[in-house]
Amino acid sequence: MFGLTIASQKGGVGKTTVALNLSYAMARRGWRTLLVDTDPAGAIGLSLTKKLSQAPGLADHLYQHTPIAGLIVETKLKGLGILPTGKIPADESERFTNGLADGAVLKAIQTAAQGRYDVVVYDTPSGFVGATLGAMRASRYVVSPVQAEPIAARGVMRIFEVIGALRAKGHPVELLGILLTMLHTKTQSSLAVAEDLWKTLPGNLLFEATVPRDPAFLEASAAGVPVGLLRRRPPPIAMVFDQLAAELEARLAPD
Amino acid sequence: MFGLTIASQKGGVGKTTVALNLSYAMARRGWRTLLVDTDPAGAIGLSLTKKLSQAPGLADHLYQHTPIAGLIVETKLKGLGILPTGKIPADESERFTNGLADGAVLKAIQTAAQGRYDVVVYDTPSGFVGATLGAMRASRYVVSPVQAEPIAARGVMRIFEVIGALRAKGHPVELLGILLTMLHTKTQSSLAVAEDLWKTLPGNLLFEATVPRDPAFLEASAAGVPVGLLRRRPPPIAMVFDQLAAELEARLAPD
Numbered sequence: 450m451f452g453l454t455i456a457s458q459k460g461g462v463g464k465t466t467v468a469l470n471l472s473y474a475m476a477r478r479g480w481r482t483l484l485v486d487t488d489p490a491g492a493i494g495l496s497l498t499k500k501l502s503q504a505p506g507l508a509d510h511l512y513q514h515t516p517i518a519g520l521i522v523e524t525k526l527k528g529l530g531i532l533p534t535g536k537i538p539a540d541e542s543e544r545f546t547n548g549l550a551d552g553a554v555l556k557a558i559q560t561a562a563q564g565r566y567d568v569v570v571y572d573t574p575s576g577f578v579g580a581t582l583g584a585m586r587a588s589r590y591v592v593s594p595v596q597a598e599p600i601a602a603r604g605v606m607r608i609f610e611v612i613g614a615l616r617a618k619g620h621p622v623e624l625l626g627i628l629l630t631m632l633h634t635k636t637q638s639s640l641a642v643a644e645d646l647w648k649t650l651p652g653n654l655l656f657e658a659t660v661p662r663d664p665a666f667l668e669a670s671a672a673g674v675p676v677g678l679l680r681r682r683p684p685p686i687a688m689v690f691d692q693l694a695a696e697l698e699a700r701l702a703p704d
Numbered sequence: 705m706f707g708l709t710i711a712s713q714k715g716g717v718g719k720t721t722v723a724l725n726l727s728y729a730m731a732r733r734g735w736r737t738l739l740v741d742t743d744p745a746g747a748i749g750l751s752l753t754k755k756l757s758q759a760p761g762l763a764d765h766l767y768q769h770t771p772i773a774g775l776i777v778e779t780k781l782k783g784l785g786i787l788p789t790g791k792i793p794a795d796e797s798e799r800f801t802n803g804l805a806d807g808a809v810l811k812a813i814q815t816a817a818q819g820r821y822d823v824v825v826y827d828t829p830s831g832f833v834g835a836t837l838g839a840m841r842a843s844r845y846v847v848s849p850v851q852a853e854p855i856a857a858r859g860v861m862r863i864f865e866v867i868g869a870l871r872a873k874g875h876p877v878e879l880l881g882i883l884l885t886m887l888h889t890k891t892q893s894s895l896a897v898a899e900d901l902w903k904t905l906p907g908n909l910l911f912e913a914t915v916p917r918d919p920a921f922l923e924a925s926a927a928g929v930p931v932g933l934l935r936r937r938p939p940p941i942a943m944v945f946d947q948l949a950a951e952l953e954a955r956l957a958p959d
């Protein structure tokens with residue numbers, strides 16, 4: 450059992466999209482995967498069904514001590530479970546994310562899920578504060594999406610500073626890799642960002658798998674499914690997450 | 705003098721892009737505008753020049769009590785000043801944003817800028833926590849960008865909850881309008897989101913001005929300029945912010 454956090458300081462880079470589609474791909478490869486939503490916006494629910502958006506979740510455990518096991522939602526795919534946020538009024542965001550910041554509750558989820566799941570994937574809100582720091586404190590690994598656009602790429606080194614600071618305080622978290630997302634090869638300034646990252650980042654840090662900008666993601670969130678379930682025969686973009694899951698597996702330290 | 709916050713719970717919806725380009729358009733229309741970056745990622749600096757990214761700023765005022773007036777950077781455009789974040793190590797994000805959360809420091813900026821500026825525009829990190837709540841507490845108005853994509857649009861009502869809660873606690877902040885961004889008319893699921901918002905949101909809430917998805921924004925951030933300065937003759941997309949500034953003006957309450 451290990452924790453894997455999807456995190457970036459920059460917003461809108463594809464954290465939730467990667468968390469959902471990677472979890473789906475890992476479950477298809479045989480990892481019993483629990484996807485946990487730590488973003489008070491409830492983004493995993495917003496990407497899937499209204500029913501999931503309104504289901505009880507992490508907030509019910511945090512405030513009413515509802516046991517974790519009873520809050521996990523089984524999906525159509527055997528081996529993929531989801532722990533949604535539960536209903537959080539917008540003006541309660543601060544209380545929710547501060548309640549997760551030290552990582553204790555998020556770590557306890559791994560203990561509660563022991564034996565039933567092999568990996569817990571945490572989706573997080575953007576920024577290195579609150580729940581995102583908590584998820585990193587509770588995790589063995591971090592995957593950080595970087596959007597292939599100038600503003601996001603200029604901030605890519607920040608993930609090293611945060612992980613370095615957490616390790617200095619005794620949290621054994623490590624960066625499993627940086628994932629290039631929303632690469633738009635027909636837009637010169639997006640391609641130039643990618644070329645620059647391919648040139649400057651050390652080989653073992655950037656995943657080979659790259660997520661291109663693709664309207665299928667909007668269709669998938671409109672339909673409330675991972676992109677692998679968008680059509681009877683999955684679109685090519687879904688294979689990127691199978692590739693990512695395989696690459697990620699090869700990078701895991703032997704237990 | 706009034707404060708205007710650009711805020712959304714969802715990340716990557718165009719807050720920084722709108723804050724920068726709207727401030728530029730307002731200054732061109734004669735509003736002496738001070739753009740303040742409250743995002744510990746330093747996104748305004750990342751959108752413009754490396755020099756601005758490394759300049760002292762709000763963090764120096766917060767920690768070393770450097771007077772605000774000396775930290776304001778004059779731009780090429782007379783009437784547009786910028787207060788950058790200053791250098792904030794990634795693992796200091798929490799301290800920075802918590803230091804701004806009550807709104808006192810951000811409100812004091814308006815007092816310091818009185819007489820020299822007419823409006824202070826606050827760019828904020830995503831999520832209704834920390835600095836973003838502080839900026840709303842210090843502002844008279846909020847403009848909330850909503851990305852024309854399913855996940856962002858599903859969370860659009862959250863801004864009403866947060867503003868309602870702040871008003872209930874005595875902060876006279878009001879929503880000036882919701883701005884549709886990244887509308888991609890050639891992608892059905894983006895167009896469907898826009899049509900749905902145009903149908904469901906009350907007329908006076910959604911600005912007429914809409915920001916389409918346009919690669920010019922990536923070129924502009926690669927070049928480190930507002931989109932209005934990208935070429936000798938500004939691209940058509942720049943006029944959207946002139947339209948927005950004019951619409952916004954019409955919605956301001958008489959002083």
Ligand SMILES: Nc1ncnc2c1ncn2[C@@H]1O[C@H](COP(=O)(O)OP(=O)(O)OP(=O)(O)O)[C@@H](O)[C@H]1O
Nearest residue numbers: 460461462463464465466575661662663666715853
């Ligand atoms: N590769 C892609 N191509 C096109 N659209 C994408 C891609 N990945 C994600 N999207 C869309 O871009 C938007 C942002 O993605 P997402 O919400 O996953 O980012 P995030 O980092 O989780 O954002 P936040 O900071 O709000 O948590 C969503 O509308 C999503 O559907």
Ligand SMILES: Nc1ncnc2c1ncn2[C@@H]1O[C@H](COP(=O)(O)OP(=O)(O)OP(=O)(O)O)[C@@H](O)[C@H]1O
Nearest residue numbers: 459460598715716717718719720721830916917918
């Ligand atoms: N209308 C647009 N069309 C295409 N790209 C855009 C548009 N507006 C912004 N962008 C680009 O999309 C990305 C996200 O925009 P921006 O950084 O302004 O969003 P944000 O809401 O400030 O994000 P964050 O949550 O990180 O603060 C940036 O790379 C920006 O250059």
Ligand SMILES: [Mg+2]
Nearest residue numbers: 464465492573
């Ligand atoms: Mg997200």
Ligand SMILES: [Mg+2]
Nearest residue numbers: 719720747828
């Ligand atoms: Mg921003």
